[in-house]
Amino acid sequence: MSNTEQKVEKAIRKLQRDRIVVFRINALTRIGRDELMNIFARLFDEFQLNPALLFNLYSAVVEIIFNAIKANAKHVIFKSEVRLKLIRQKFDDIDDLLEIIFREEMLRDFMTRHIVPEKLKKRVNTVLQLTEKKRTGRTAGLSPRDMQLLAEFNQLLESEEVFIHFTMAMTDDKIVFNVVNDIPILAKDMDRIQQSRTTHRKLYDEGRSTDYFGPDYIDVTESAGFGIAMADEIYYEMGLDPLEHFTISASEGATRAVMHFPRAKFSL
Numbered sequence: 033m034s035n036t037e038q039k040v041e042k043a044i045r046k047l048q049r050d051r052i053v054v055f056r057i058n059a060l061t062r063i064g065r066d067e068l069m070n071i072f073a074r075l076f077d078e079f080q081l082n083p084a085l086l087f088n089l090y091s092a093v094v095e096i097i098f099n100a101i102k103a104n105a106k107h108v109i110f111k112s113e114v115r116l117k118l119i120r121q122k123f124d125d126i127d128d129l130l131e132i133i134f135r136e137e138m139l140r141d142f143m144t145r146h147i148v149p150e151k152l153k154k155r156v157n158t159v160l161q162l163t164e165k166k167r168t169g170r171t172a173g174l175s176p177r178d179m180q181l182l183a184e185f186n187q188l189l190e191s192e193e194v195f196i197h198f199t200m201a202m203t204d205d206k207i208v209f210n211v212v213n214d215i216p217i218l219a220k221d222m223d224r225i226q227q228s229r230t231t232h233r234k235l236y237d238e239g240r241s242t243d244y245f246g247p248d249y250i251d252v253t254e255s256a257g258f259g260i261a262m263a264d265e266i267y268y269e270m271g272l273d274p275l276e277h278f279t280i281s282a283s284e285g286a287t288r289a290v291m292h293f294p295r296a297k298f299s300l
Contacts, residue, residue, distance in 0.1 A: 036063070040070045043200075044078055052201040058104075058189065059163065060097055068094065071200075079202065081298040085266075089293075092266050093209050095259025096289050100196045100213040103287060106156045107215040108188040113147045113155075141219050159185040207298065209291040217287045225260060225280060232261055233275060236268050263291060270297045 046053040057064070072090045076083055111134060118126045133139045162182050165174060174182075192215075199210040217225075232244045243249065244261055260280070267274035270293075277292045 036067050036070060039067055040074055043071050044074045047075065047200065047202055048078065051203060052199060055198045057097065057101075057196040057198055058194070060094065060101060065094060075200070076298075080300060082300050085298060088262075088266050088269075092259070092263040093211075093291070095262050096209075096211050096291070097196065097198060099259045100211050100287070100289070102156065102160065103217060103221075104189070104194040104196065104213050104215055105160055105185070106152065108192045108194060109155050109159070109185070110144075110147060110152055111192070112188055113152060114143050117146060137216065137219060140216075144218060144220065202295075204295070206295050207293045211289045213287050214285065215287060216285060217282045222280070222282060229260065229264060229275060232264050233273075241265060241268050272297070 043053045043055075060068075069090055072086060072093075075081070076086050111130065114133065115126060115130060118129060123129055133143055159181060162174065162178050163185070165171065166182060194214045196214075197210075197212045199208070199212075201208040201210070231249060232241060235241050235244050235249070242265070244265075245258075263278055264274040267277055272294070278290070280287070280289045282288070
């Protein structure tokens, strides 16, 4: 039995025994995506769920995990930019200041006014693209500067110890997917997500929810967009309200995306 098969078997057996399985993630590689797809396929087979819903559900969950990975990348890069600004302004006790700033939501949001959004977005997208190239074995095209950027980014992740916890849970009545990342989302990013989802809901009420995926509506910023819209669309296809069954929330130290599905909706 291969390593992937062992992981799939272990996850399914744990779901059958405990009704819950938890994964800790700091990246989602091609191999990781394949393993997750195999787990979903076995999940649908073992619990006799409708296979017609498999790919869309898997794709939505993967997008939500990627959103969390991207949010963590944005957090550590944003924090490094704030640190650099404090150093340039010759503050003392910078570590203590950073701890206070990133513990208090008002201070975190205030500091976003002093960091150029496009610069932050560019850094995030660059490191994520470089990370994907390295993880898929396409290192031949990476320059020494690219490798340095990757090393610096990985050091940031290690120093912050940010992780994503992905939970799958089954009861007799429902299926739950829970994605928790160890950083709080910025208030302005949460507002953008909620506004985006409300717009999608309005289009659904007008009978044209798929219009949301056109250029006039889709939010392609680093904090929201296609992944959340895809998850919402699955609920609409099932005749469910995603704003009721799919919640996104933030506390002082974490951001949670929780997807609830009535199990009856997956019946064959």
